[in-house]
Amino acid sequence: SYVLSQPPSLSVAPGQSARISCGGNNIGSKRVHWYQQRPGQAPVLVVYDNFDRPSGIPERFSGSNSDNTATLIITRVEAGDEADYYCQVWDSSYDHRAYVFGSGTKVSVL
């Protein structure tokens, strides 16, 4: 089955940018989606189809995807951005067709 790898944690100062990576074999050929999960809350979709934003999500959230790494970029980080972030793809493998999530990255705002 398809495996998505994320760094466990990332610390960023307010006002700076956070770049959260999501690694996978030839992930650049897939559509990658990103979720924000604040403590004790349900996940919220923040980026879909690599770089599109749902309505209501600030322009500070963007994404990119190429080769073996997809990236969620949060500019002008705020205290409210402190959360776990998960990437997700559709695994179209013949023997394991399933939605797959990354291991998650905990973003701490200093």
Add this chain to the structure above:
Amino acid sequence: QLQLQESGPGLVKPSETLSLTCAVSGDSIITRDFYWAWIRQPPGERLEWIASVYYTGVTYYNPSLSSRVTMSVETSKNQFSLRLSPVTAADTATYYCARVPVVNEGYFDYWGQGTLVTVSS
């Protein structure tokens, strides 16, 4: 505004059946544009997709769970359900229901608040 609300027992005994329901409000579950899904998250772990259903009753299961999972839709009640049997302690998790747009390589655009299910005797 679309809302999804999970309900079901918070405690299930090992080897028994976990049953959950997701009530959909703010929109009809009978739509060609969306699937409906269950996702779970064990404490401190990553999210795991369990299953999806279309309003017609067509289901899609995670191969790693398919032997134990049944998902169904009740259009008259605007809700859908999950059954997982038999359960073990490894099935302890927060269970979320969600909506999935009918697109290639899809995603989950609306989520319920989640319900914690503990498997313990």
